[in-house]
Amino acid sequence: MSVTAAQGFRAAGVTAGLKDSGKPDISLVVNEGPSSAAAAVFTSNRCKAHPVIWSEQAIKGGSARAIVLNSGGANCYTGPEGFAATHRTAERVAEHLGIGAIDVQVCSTGLIGRLLDEPKVLAGVDSAVAALSPEGGLDAATAIMTTDTVSKQATAGGDGWMIGGMAKGAGMLAPALATMLVVITTDADLNSATLDTALRSATALTFDRLDSDGCQSTNDTVLLMSSGASGVAPDVAEFTEALTMVCRDLALQLLADAEGADHEIAITTINAASENDALEVGRSVARSNLFKCAIFGKDPNWGRILASAGTTTAVFDPLDLDVAVNDVWVCRNSGVGESIDLVDLEPRSVTVTIDLKAGTHSATIWTNDLTQAYVHENSAYST
Amino acid sequence: MSVTAAQGFRAAGVTAGLKDSGKPDISLVVNEGPSSAAAAVFTSNRCKAHPVIWSEQAIKGGSARAIVLNSGGANCYTGPEGFAATHRTAERVAEHLGIGAIDVQVCSTGLIGRLLDEPKVLAGVDSAVAALSPEGGLDAATAIMTTDTVSKQATAGGDGWMIGGMAKGAGMLAPALATMLVVITTDADLNSATLDTALRSATALTFDRLDSDGCQSTNDTVLLMSSGASGVAPDVAEFTEALTMVCRDLALQLLADAEGADHEIAITTINAASENDALEVGRSVARSNLFKCAIFGKDPNWGRILASAGTTTAVFDPLDLDVAVNDVWVCRNSGVGESIDLVDLEPRSVTVTIDLKAGTHSATIWTNDLTQAYVHENSAYST
Missing domain, CATH: 3.60.70.12 (L-amino peptidase D-ALA esterase/amidase)
Structure with missing residues (x-):
């Protein structure tokens, strides 16, 4: 229709x-x-x-x-x-x-x-x-x-x-x-x-x-x-x-339907001081090739998520962040949280939640993982 | 020593x-x-x-x-x-x-x-x-x-x-x-x-x-x-x-020695209105996954270079840019230039030159291509 x-x-x-x-x-x-x-x-x-x-x-x-x-x-x-x-x-x-x-x-x-x-x-x-x-x-x-x-x-x-x-x-x-x-x-x-x-x-x-x-x-x-x-x-x-x-x-x-992707990832930043802060943090994670490779490898690598958040100007205490992958809070207070073994990254759909503990705003950015198939599709022909 | x-x-x-x-x-x-x-x-x-x-x-x-x-x-x-x-x-x-x-x-x-x-x-x-x-x-x-x-x-x-x-x-x-x-x-x-x-x-x-x-x-x-x-x-x-x-x-x-890379790429922006402009354009190209995949695929894809330059705030006329890959000016005045068939991307070392025609400053950013090996190395183990 x-x-x-x-x-x-x-x-x-x-x-x-x-x-x-x-x-x-x-x-x-x-x-x-x-x-x-x-x-x-x-x-x-x-x-x-x-x-x-x-x-x-x-x-x-x-x-x-x-x-x-x-x-x-x-x-x-x-x-x-x-x-x-x-x-x-x-x-x-x-x-x-x-x-x-x-x-x-x-x-x-x-x-x-x-x-x-x-x-x-x-x-x-x-x-x-x-x-x-x-x-x-x-x-x-x-x-x-x-x-x-x-x-x-x-x-x-x-x-x-x-x-x-x-x-x-x-x-x-x-x-x-x-x-x-x-x-x-x-x-x-x-x-x-x-x-x-x-x-x-x-x-x-x-x-x-x-x-x-x-x-x-x-x-x-x-x-x-x-x-x-x-x-x-x-x-x-x-x-x-x-x-x-x-x-x-x-x-x-x-x-x-993104080229070569294995996972759809929704990155939600919560408790941000502003909606712009939430968007900036979400985008920085969505653009981290290391994070995107980790999700392709089914690795809930929260270190790469914090490292991306750290490149932004959003309001937060770098030593007091929480991060969940598929609702498992693998990082608490910028340290080790629940076991990463609890995170199942087999399904295509992945959620990442970043708690900035700095306000009441939130926003979601959607991205894909970075795969060998993506590299192949975008190197093997011109666009 | x-x-x-x-x-x-x-x-x-x-x-x-x-x-x-x-x-x-x-x-x-x-x-x-x-x-x-x-x-x-x-x-x-x-x-x-x-x-x-x-x-x-x-x-x-x-x-x-x-x-x-x-x-x-x-x-x-x-x-x-x-x-x-x-x-x-x-x-x-x-x-x-x-x-x-x-x-x-x-x-x-x-x-x-x-x-x-x-x-x-x-x-x-x-x-x-x-x-x-x-x-x-x-x-x-x-x-x-x-x-x-x-x-x-x-x-x-x-x-x-x-x-x-x-x-x-x-x-x-x-x-x-x-x-x-x-x-x-x-x-x-x-x-x-x-x-x-x-x-x-x-x-x-x-x-x-x-x-x-x-x-x-x-x-x-x-x-x-x-x-x-x-x-x-x-x-x-x-x-x-x-x-x-x-x-x-x-x-x-x-x-x-960058993980998984096949090419070292020097991106030089010339005739920029300021050194910062030259750096901003170089960095934007260096961070384009599509450009980096193209170089891995030995494709001198100047369209992806212009598309990256277009995301910056640098001073230039979008309809009057020149781009060379390995010194072949494949793009002239934002249109087709010399034949891309003249560009040999077999060697590891690649140069990209972007002429902004807006001033006298220049700067070089170095980057690597984006390869399947990079994705493999960064998905197969945690860092």
Whole structure:
């Protein structure tokens, strides 16, 4: 269902021949209205791909009628010709739909520094338009996959309205194993300013807290489009909650499908002096290769967790920290706690809890372990 | 030669039985004077091991007569008993030498969160004192090894004076694959304030620019002791230059012996608006797992280099960067440059040059690639 779960959207996924594998590589999602209110967030990387440069400008009016996405090429660092290719792709979609190019968002994912095969992309757009369907959600979610092993979709809703979303990649909005692209649709009738606030709130609590390998993509995009087709204007708090649910669902699907990972790790910092302190500590642990290798090796190595916490500016007493792995408090008061033999790291899902004893705030960062398979996947081919 | 290359020093390395392997594990270096001027720098990690907490206080008077180092246990997060063990180790050395414990520096390296076997350590100190010799440099350098495959020693000097040093571990002063311990001796006659300034200058340009895996150890220590036995007080600039040479030599030996690495990578950022900008860009690339995997895979993936640069606040135009790998300018003006096929990544030594076109400053950060062997070594056993 995903992006076609909400009323007023059609979608398609087709094969344009951009991928050597011959798998589907062009997705199109069209908002049939009546509303075209939209909001988006983009990578915070200063080195942005051409589709991001285009889409950031195009969304400024708070409106989007369609989004076209290609896998099989990031169109990043491809010079003026690359930007022109993005622009002509938007124009081709606009022509078919009888709208302005400014109402077309564009996303790309794949290898950096290689020009897209523009004739193939444009022919792909033609096929995608012809294939548009109110049941096209799964096809669209499939055609944006790169190293993803499964497509990612999620839905949520309220009384008379729906939200649907699709995603590809793994990593956090910004950091990413591969580029993260997310398209979310809703038939709730909300203006673009409300959508923008809701989207920023939802992504801050979900995609922003996903830090698979600390690497930040040039192409990350999350777009939210409203058709208003339900005629329902839900309570904003209720809408934001449902949107956050969809984002969290997609984020955890990305985490579970991260390249080469053996474990999904939720690092929760509790009793922090501020939410920022909790996030800083969680991120520092999530970015420790030594910690991530230890989890791969099924070793609840709390020394590496303390060593990471020690690199932050968060408020805490370095000699009075508690750490639990899978709820076993292996470190108490910065010393040996319960036996590490009580910790079972066979299951994929791992929790780490760090008690800073400095306040009342808490936050969770999600990451993966660092495995030989990750190194293999990211050394054996270019992205 | 190393730490006994300079006049006025004796050293020893003995086996106390702290390591399961039965290899040497206690090193002792004694400064016989006439001077006892000394300076040290320590890990910037807030979670410090007990020997670091002790040594930081003990060096405050600018004097050190001896340093005792053990491998086979980090004595970190071992509670009040751990600090007492460090203190009693210093006292035992002091007793033998007829000096105050405050003049004894202590270093430990090994597993965090496990108490040292103190009787073994103290018996090891007794044996080390008995084994002290003006030819003991190599033994001392050997007994501090953990996952090191070779001992690391270096010397330099001027007219009538010498500097010698030994090191173990890999990583940067702070970040570390394993803990980095460095002991440097000199018979030059300089006071502790001068030694401190020279040491901070030398480490800032060498160990501080080594970033093997971005992880920061709890035990890192660099100690510089002067015996003054040469009777020569060299020009401070000349001394600092020689000291920097010794530090660079040791740093590159650490890099070359980093756990599981296949490549040594020198990342030089040129034409930066400031030295800090150059360092920030270099560090961001050095910490990109995707970049490090690419080098392991012999892929001159400049897209991953730009994507890392894009996460920094350094002054540059994201659309006007040049990047060379092994002096082949594979990226020009943030677009495709010379063919990547011209880049030979078979040799261990790799250079990356990033031209920011924003000023006149430059700086080099050294790192390693990320390999399956690194993941194996750091998942298969605790550190």
